[in-house]
Amino acid sequence: AVTYQLPPLTPTTLHLKFLASPINPSDINQIEGVYPVKPNFRTLGEHEKIAVAGNEGVAQVIGVGDKVEDIKIGDWVVMGKSAFGTWRTHADATPDDVIRIPHEGIGIVRAATLTVNPCSAYRMLKDFVALKEGDFIIQNGANSGVGQAVIQIAKAWNINTINIIRDRQNFQELKDFLKSIGATYVISDKDLQAKNREFEWNKDIEGKGIALGLNCVCGKSVISMAKLLRHSSPLITYGAMSRQPLTIPTSQLIFQDLRFFGYWMARWNKENPKTKRMEMLNDIIELIKQGKLRDVICEENNWGGNDKED
Numbered sequence: 502a503v504t505y506q507l508p509p510l511t512p513t514t515l516h517l518k519f520l521a522s523p524i525n526p527s528d529i530n531q532i533e534g535v536y537p538v539k540p541n542f543r544t545l546g547e548h549e550k551i552a553v554a555g556n557e558g559v560a561q562v563i564g565v566g567d568k569v570e571d572i573k574i575g576d577w578v579v580m581g582k583s584a585f586g587t588w589r590t591h592a593d594a595t596p597d598d599v600i601r602i603p604h605e606g607i608g609i610v611r612a613a614t615l616t617v618n619p620c621s622a623y624r625m626l627k628d629f630v631a632l633k634e635g636d637f638i639i640q641n642g643a644n645s646g647v648g649q650a651v652i653q654i655a656k657a658w659n660i661n662t663i664n665i666i667r668d669r670q671n672f673q674e675l676k677d678f679l680k681s682i683g684a685t686y687v688i689s690d691k692d693l694q695a696k697n698r699e700f701e702w703n704k705d706i707e708g709k710g711i712a713l714g715l716n717c718v719c720g721k722s723v724i725s726m727a728k729l730l731r732h733s734s735p736l737i738t739y740g741a742m743s744r745q746p747l748t749i750p751t752s753q754l755i756f757q758d759l760r761f762f763g764y765w766m767a768r769w770n771k772e773n774p775k776t777k778r779m780e781m782l783n784d785i786i787e788l789i790k791q792g793k794l795r796d797v798i799c800e801e802n803n804w805g806g807n808d809k810e811d
Contacts, residue, residue, distance in 0.1 A: 505546025516564030521613035553586025622650035640715035656683030720745035
């Protein structure tokens with residue numbers, strides 16, 4: 502561990518105490534040097550060229566400069582930028598580095614995991630097609646953090662979800678869990694690819710089809726998913742858990758006229774103003790307060806001295 506002293510507070514800076522900092526797959530990729538956003542190397546106390554890992558987390562403000570407006574001691578903040586470095590107990594920051602959140606009633610875990618998975622789900626459901634109540638979407642990797650957020654946000658908006666998960670020993674247990682958080686249908690990737698299969702949702706989508714596809718797996722199974730989309734629908738790729746390329750049959754481009762997009766939350770954050778991000782976070786926090794977006798399943802580790810606060 503590296504120990505350093507925070508620099509003195511200035512009129513325009515903040516001092517933060519981190520309450521919780523998740524570990525995401527993208528954090529590991531960043532450490533490995535294969536993630537597009539590189540860590541920031543800086544001087545921390547007597548230590549030069551130090552990079553602190555961690556892109557997501559929630560911190561409590563413990564010091565505020567005289568000229569800082571709209572942020573006060575005791576406020577909770579999340580990171581306004583990628584690669585801030587959240588895997589530490591304390592940090593100095595500027596108001597532009599953070600976003601203050603109305604945290605009452607949402608708890609540390611949900612606050613700490615607010616800015617990646619729920620936001621990705623929210624944006625993909627809103628930005629690529631105008632979904633209406635009763636519409637159907639389909640997604641693979643439905644048990645992932647984003648996938649579970651998609652299920653719950655879609656349920657809150659009265660949108661139906663068809664959810665694909667990998668075939669496994671505890672398939673029924675996982676299916677029951679996803680149904681309990683709002684999934685309309687759950688199917689294994691193996692059953693999805695079975696020939697001449699009649700799907701249980703066929704009558705439900707008759708006349709309107711499936712409006713949107715979300716892909717975080719890639720590989721050949723995406724072809725089966727894309728075949729079910731209605732004409733001119735978007736298929737959004739936001740990950741490649743199989744580490745296989747995305748194969749697009751020519752017929753899906755020409756005859757189905759499907760639209761293929763890539764989505765990256767860090768890019769959206771960079772291209773959009775802070776006010777729009779705050780609007781999104783407020784919407785998601787409201788869903789949490791209404792009990793429509795539950796805690797993510799995680800293993801919590803308490804590193805001495807950072808006591809929980811509600």
